[in-house]
Amino acid sequence: MGDDATLRRLLADIARGEAHRLADLYDLTSPKLYGLILRIQRDRGLAEDVLQDVYMRIWQAAGAYRPEAGPPLPWICTIARNRAIDSVRRTVERQGPERDDGEDWVARLIDPHDGEAEFMDRSALLACLGRLDPVHRDCVVLAYCEGRSREELAQHFEKPVNTIKTWLHRSLAGLKTCLEAAS
Template sequence: MSVKVNIENLVQELQNGEEQALATIYDMYADALYGLILKIVKDDGLAQDILQDCFVKIWQKAQTYDASKGSFFTWMLNVCRNKSIDELRKVDRHRKGKDEIGHATDYQKQGIERNIDTIGLKDIVDDLPDDQKLIVEYLYFKGYTQQETSDELNIPLGTVKSRSRMAIKALKDSFVIVLLIWIQKNI
């Protein structure tokens, strides 16, 4: 014989800070919420960690649940969905940063970085203002992300982005000139 639980009473108990209510809710919904999280992040260990974080958040934020906006289960689904997406973005940003650094390392192994002098790139970069040259060196020659460059140089991310844009525009203009000269010499 199964015991029917009144979810409204259970939510009220949770909002009153009763730990047993959280345990009951966990038993009732953990599997379904885990399934949603796993579907988003596609990693069992990460999904388990996120589920635990979500139940901590559910415990801490239970007072913010508003029954007029939807069911408690829907509210929990949204908590889990949002947390899963946030964690997935963190993992992707971290992975992207490592990939960029990895690509820079691959280029170094192949000697490609050394070949930048062959087309005069180093001379063109050297003509940039020092603040822009430093950003280009970190972003393109060392393989740092914009955030890593910001952290390493202890300057705001917006400054890194602005200097990068200005440097790219200056480099683009210089490349047009270099390309025209090269074409004239080789025709």
């Protein structure tokens, strides 16, 4: 994995249209990004498609990266995470909203060994999620792990959008308080 200065230089070169630098960025970051994507989008073929889409997005958005906003790797990881969540959302829309495969959706986004992306401690998050009302917890997980919109959640839970907003707001406030106490 390249250091911040190398990644910043590569993004600046890509923003200037230097296509060969995208290959250099790919060589440095693709293993990490593929792992991140694969935790969210479990299908290897779809994960590979998402990875290619991520680099197309980086090619298009490299000029939007601002070094003063923070290191480049979290910016790149955010693009990958968002693209992977979008891919899962499209898969869920094709297969229907109900997934009953018993999968731990939180585990798809959290890797306690991934210090660079600064993921929260998995056990603390799971403990705090466990303190939420089960319906509210499911709402939070669907919103933040599957990328469901408030409108989709309102339809899923058969509640008004404002109720979903309230559930999410209160649940996130509760999670924040719980996580702060755990740290």
